[in-house]
Amino acid sequence: MSDEKSDEVDIMHNLKTVLAQIDAAVIRRSKDLPQIVPRLVAVSKIKPASLIIQAYEAGQRHFGENYVNELSEKANDQQILEKCKDIKWHFIGHLQTNKINKLLGSPGLYIVETVDSEKLADNLNKQWGKIRKEETKLNIMVQVNTSGEEAKNGIEPSQVTQLVEHVIKNCPNLDFKGLMTIGQYDYDHKAPNPDFLTLAKCRQEVCEKLNMDIKEVELSMGMSSDFEHAIELGATSVRVGTTIFGARPPKNN
Ligand SMILES: *Cc1c(COP(=O)(O)O)cnc(C)c1O
Numbered sequence: 001m002s003d004e005k006s007d008e009v010d011i012m013h014n015l016k017t018v019l020a021q022i023d024a025a026v027i028r029r030s031k032d033l034p035q036i037v038p039r040l041v042a043v044s045k046i047k048p049a050s051l052i053i054q055a056y057e058a059g060q061r062h063f064g065e066n067y068v069n070e071l072s073e074k075a076n077d078q079q080i081l082e083k084c085k086d087i088k089w090h091f092i093g094h095l096q097t098n099k100i101n102k103l104l105g106s107p108g109l110y111i112v113e114t115v116d117s118e119k120l121a122d123n124l125n126k127q128w129g130k131i132r133k134e135e136t137k138l139n140i141m142v143q144v145n146t147s148g149e150e151a152k153n154g155i156e157p158s159q160v161t162q163l164v165e166h167v168i169k170n171c172p173n174l175d176f177k178g179l180m181t182i183g184q185y186d187y188d189h190k191a192p193n194p195d196f197l198t199l200a201k202c203r204q205e206v207c208e209k210l211n212m213d214i215k216e217v218e219l220s221m222g223m224s225s226d227f228e229h230a231i232e233l234g235a236t237s238v239r240v241g242t243t244i245f246g247a248r249p250p251k252n253n
Contacts, residue, residue, distance in 0.1 A: 009246040011051060012058040015042075018227075018243055025231035033234040034215040041090050043223075043241030045070060046248045049077045055244065056084040062110065064239050066093025068103045075106035084108075092180070092239060094153045097123055104131045104138070111139035113180040113220055116155045118166050125171035137175035140167065141220055144202055146181040146195040154181065160202045161209050168210065178218025178236065179203055196221050196233040203234075 022038055029035075043064040044052050052063060052074065065071035068091070074080060075089055088110035091103055095114055103109065104127055115121050121140070128138040142163055145154030155163055160179065167176045179202055183195030199221055207214045220237040222230025227238035242248065 009051065011054040011244065014244045015040075015055060015058050015060055018240055021228055022231060022238070025228040028232050029234070030232070034236070036215065036218075036236045038231050038235055039237045041092075041220075041237060041239045042244050043092070043239050044074070044245060045241065047241075047245045049074055049080050051245055052087075053079060053083050056080075056087060060244075061086055062088045062090060064090040064092045064113075064241075066091075068093070068095065068099040071109075072102050072106045075108050081107065090239070095120060100124060100127050101131065104128055109138075111141065111177060113141040114143040114153065115140045115163075115167070115174075116143045116145075116153055118163060121163070121167050121171050121174065125173045128173045132173070137173055139177050140174050141178045141180040141218065142167070142176070143180045143182075144199055146198040146202075147184045149184070152182060157198055157202050161206050164206050165210055178220060179206070180220035180237075182223075183221065192233055193226065193229060196230050196235070200234050 018040060022040060026037065039062055041062045041064040042055050042060050045065050071089055071091060080087065087108045089106060089108050090110055091112045092114060095103065095112065100123055112124065124138060124140065142160060143154040144157055144160055145152045146157060164176055167174050179199055181195055181199045183193065199219055203214065203217050203219060206212060207217060218236040219234050220239065222235045222238040224240050224243040227240055230238055
């Protein structure tokens with residue numbers, strides 16, 4: 001996190017490279033999929049406000065964080081408030097009930113991508129109704145555990161339609177925007193990533209059963225190592241950290 005090190009990262013160059021890679025991947029995407037230009041979410045976790053501002057000044061607007069405290073701190077950072085007035089924060093981590101108010105109170109919060117239970121949806125619906133300043137809805141995505149790994153958060157693929165239906169019918173303060181998965185790391189790319197295929201299949205089912213237009217349901221999937229592949233398989237939003245901001249220090253445990 002030292003500033004000396006941050007200065008070595010050429011954010012503008014990295015952003016340009018990633019955006020070019022996104023454009024190239026869009027051309028390879030199957031023509032059967034909705035032809036949506038994918039949104040780039042710059043994942044800034046552990047990185048300082050100075051780098052976020054650099055990315056913003058290079059044209060980036062959507063940023064992702066996976067801890068509530070860190071998102072809230074950055075969203076309330078004086079420099080960011082002054083220089084990044086149109087910033088859009090994506091919450092992409094596990095959300096605990098006791099952190100909901102702090103998250104919802106963060107200026108510039110754009111979407112909560114990790115709703116994985118009716119209880120969390122109900123809590124967000126209730127609290128957003130109290131906290132919001134205008135009659136806006138809170139954008140949410142439903143997080144799916146596509147890899148079946150117990151340690152991963154997200155709802156089982158078989159339960160997705162039911163949860164989406166619950167949000168649409170019973171959570172008037174929430175706006176359902178799409179499905180999100182983290183998936184398995186280090187997938188070897190020899191065949192289409194099964195996590196991405198599963199998420200696309202979940203969307204298919206949601207749209208058929210709830211009579212929704214596939215173009216209206218986003219797929220948030222793909223990170224630094226596999227965002228191009230994710231786009232080929234239909235990602236409409238990719239979450240890229242390392243390739244833009246440089247490597248993060250390894251986790252301690
Ligand atoms: C950290 C993180 C990313 C970005 O990962 P990189 O490999 O650095 O691109 C994307 N999504 C989630 C949920 C993350 O926690």
